[in-house]
Amino acid sequence: xxxGAAHPGESRWPRRLARLALVLAALGTPLGMGASSAPNGERxxxxxxxxxxxxxxxxxxxxxxxxxxxxxxxEEDTKATMLSILWVLHNRLKNVPNGxxxxxxxxxxxxxxxxxxxxxxxxxxxxxxxxxxxxxxVAVPRVHERxxxxxxxxxxxxxxxxxxxxxxxxxxxxxxxxxxxxxxxRYASLRSVRGxxxxxxxxxxxxxxxxxxxxxNFVRIPDENQGATGGNRFFTLRKVQ
Numbered sequence: 001x002x003x004g005a006a007h008p009g010e011s012r013w014p015r016r017l018a019r020l021a022l023v024l025a026a027l028g029t030p031l032g033m034g035a036s037s038a039p040n041g042e043r044x045x046x047x048x049x050x051x052x053x054x055x056x057x058x059x060x061x062x063x064x065x066x067x068x069x070x071x072x073x074x075e076e077d078t079k080a081t082m083l084s085i086l087w088v089l090h091n092r093l094k095n096v097p098n099g100x101x102x103x104x105x106x107x108x109x110x111x112x113x114x115x116x117x118x119x120x121x122x123x124x125x126x127x128x129x130x131x132x133x134x135x136x137x138v139a140v141p142r143v144h145e146r147x148x149x150x151x152x153x154x155x156x157x158x159x160x161x162x163x164x165x166x167x168x169x170x171x172x173x174x175x176x177x178x179x180x181x182x183x184x185x186r187y188a189s190l191r192s193v194r195g196x197x198x199x200x201x202x203x204x205x206x207x208x209x210x211x212x213x214x215x216x217n218f219v220r221i222p223d224e225n226q227g228a229t230g231g232n233r234f235f236t237l238r239k240v241q
Contacts, residue, residue: 045154045166055137056173059117062143064230066150067161071231075161081230082169087185088202092116097199099240105203193219197239208233
């Protein structure tokens with residue numbers, strides 16, 4: 001596992017699918033049928049993943065829990081997770097701290113956010129997100145399967161939490177591509193973690209289990225510093241100067 005990887009190779013999709021199936025079953029919608037979608041089967045909440053804002057939104061949704069899933073806490077918690085993940089990507093791209101090179105925190109030299117997401121290939125920095133043989137940025141099938149399912153949930157009945165969360169992810173991605181981030185990095189002012197001097201800002205996230213760590217100079221942000229949201233644990237960097 002590369003230092004700074006977003007998640008280990010384990011897929012949480014089968015468990016998520018089972019829980020979402022229970023949610024829709026309670027609503028009277030069998031798994032795989034969902035609700036009516038927009039005319040011609042077009043997406044109603046997320047931009048095409050072949051575009052930069054659509055691809056960024058795809059990652060934010062894929063890495064964040066939705067109602068019915070194990071790590072689900074609240075709408076606010078999931079939104080906070082999406083925002084923190086976007087900040088990790090931005091920090092790897094633009095906020096390389098003194099004493100570090102970008103390759104040390106992002107696996108390789110990156111010129112844009114797509115390069116940050118796809119660094120290291122399919123099992124690289126963001127598991128399942130990579131470039132194909134032609135150089136196009138793509139995601140593995142399980143990512144698209146889950147997001148398509150969330151879209152069906154969102155399109156059932158009046159707009160609710162599913163729709164709001166998808167729209168929020170796309171809104172974050174759209175704003176970022178236009179040059180801004182809607183919301184502050186909650187870890188920007190962090191300077192010490194249990195006595196260890198740190199750089200501030202988050203530079204990695206992983207599934208929140210004690211056995212998972214990006215290693216190296218990454219420092220686990222503890223609960224007292226709001227280091228966990230949406231089933232993810234965030235990491236800053238040890239200060240080296």
